[in-house]
Amino acid sequence: MSLTIQFLLLLLLVLRSHHVDSGSIVKYLPGFEGPLPFELETGYIGIGEEEEVQLFYYFIKSEKNQKEDPLLIWLSGGSGCSSLHGLLFENGPVAMKSEVYENARYYLYYLIECWANNERVREALHVQKRCNKTIPYNYDIVSSVPCHMNNSISGYRSLIYSGDHDITMPFQATKAWIKSLNYPIIDDWRPWMIKDQIAGYTRTYANKMTFATIKGGGHTAEYTPNETFIIFQRWISGQPL
Template identity: 40%
Template sequence: MAKKLLLLLLLIILSSHANCGSIVKFLPGFEGPLPFQLETGYIGVGDQEQVQLFYYFIKSEKNPTEDPLLIWLTGGPGCSSITGLLFENGPVTFKVEGYNGGTPTLLSTTYSWTKVANIIFLDQPVGSGFSYATTQFLDSPSDSGEAKRIHEFIRKWLSEHKEFISNPFYVSGDSYSGKIIPAMVQEISKGNDLGFKPQINLEGFVIGNPVTDTEFEHNQRIPFAHGMALISDELYESLERSGKGNYDNIDPHNTECLKHFDEFLKEYTDLLSSLWANDESVREALHVVKGSIDKWVRCSSGKPYDSDIKSSVPYHINNSIKGYRSLIFSGDHDLMAPFISTQAWIRSLNYSIVEKWRPWMIHNQVAGYTQTYANKMTYATVKGGGHTPEYKPKESFIMFQRWISGQPL
């Protein structure tokens, strides 16, 4: 017990000096200096800043003084932001082919969103990635609580990076962050209205394959699986008769197709990220506080978490009333948050259509389909895309680049 108390005391002392970001010029596994500007650090939030949230900040490779500033939230809940940084839309990724041991090799990517935007990749909630707590006695994280904590994080971060206060600010992320992002946008908006400092130049939000309302998502998975020819007509009709349109009540032991629902594809890249992030030289390069965490894991499952936002639709409505623009996109091959469920809750908003459903193109090829609404919402599918941008990086980047610059897709 005395040893644990001593360690906690040490972490408290270290955290008081951790709020200053540190520039990272070299990363183990990447040959030569980084071709982009990377900063890592911690921001303390909550009572006595007991929660230390770790972040990676990458300046835009185009015009950082004027380009938008994004905060990117990875899903889970509890997945490290390395998922976004190294697999989805960051400027480096792992070289998978030919790996034969040792420190994994990092390569530059072609379609990083940092080519047109400044991005903060944030490890949240506490216990995710390199974020840690200076005390053992914390309330369990929750959807609504995280919206408040991240709101506090971004105001403190901007207080230390005043040169970005005037940049257009967007909250962004994918998967489970679809529950948190709309609530966070509302928190920021309220804070601005109440005169919180610094004021955040909030313009909108971006969410990919968002978990939004579990009733919508669960009830659309079987129709989606049937429409994609993953289950037979006979099985679909049987499920439809037994579920009567409510597939939540179906016994998963009696349905072969439901095994797809919780399937999480453990690719070779999971092993590489674990080897890389647990390498001591990597932690030193990233300026991770020694002793703050034990083993790094890509997604921390099994930890207490309160999913207290059952549906984020009411937040979408409130944010639309405030006039914030939004991009909602879906990989059209995603079974976890099927595009038909996203379309269903968007329809429930009852906003008039400004531009009807049409294909959006890249070099005269269909890259997906899109529709825009009167509430400044753009919805888009990414043809052949999966649950995150990593499956179609080129298409996802071009879609984002067009939207963030105000161009039609």
């Protein structure tokens, strides 16, 4: 299992339906031989006064200390329907055999969507309804920077990381919005290491905010899974990068 902490992966699968009873144990998945080697639960969480909106989730238990390990909520960005890519490409504990489709990443994404919409897979995951892609957006968020500021000044630790090869959202842009917060620098720009090799650079700010680049990293964690896992493991356990 690639992540040793328990996490709740909310798939942004918005349903306009009545309340669906949540909490189903998944022991087998089509395409995976034998029982799953981890504890997986899927279900729905109701949102709104009448729970008219349902969010589908995966809950995977820690393989270490389930009583003391922290809970991680993973939300993928964008206006997509599902965070399945995060589960299969970025944080585990299952993964597609990407080496079979080397240099064909987007084709692999397409195959995953086909797999996820297969009726046998949906039945195994206890997916009750198909997602609603006609979501009425009542307002637009111009910037998420105020949200980051509110969380950090409220005492929440934060780790912001960027791949230094990300051409979609370059790490210089990440540095710019962090700079706009005007937080004092606690630990200035320095390399962080893996086995005596530079894996990126990091800077620590006031209000428990840490920024780091990942050498050779792209737009998401899947491009450098080993480095991303190590940096997250150090941060979540309170160790210096």
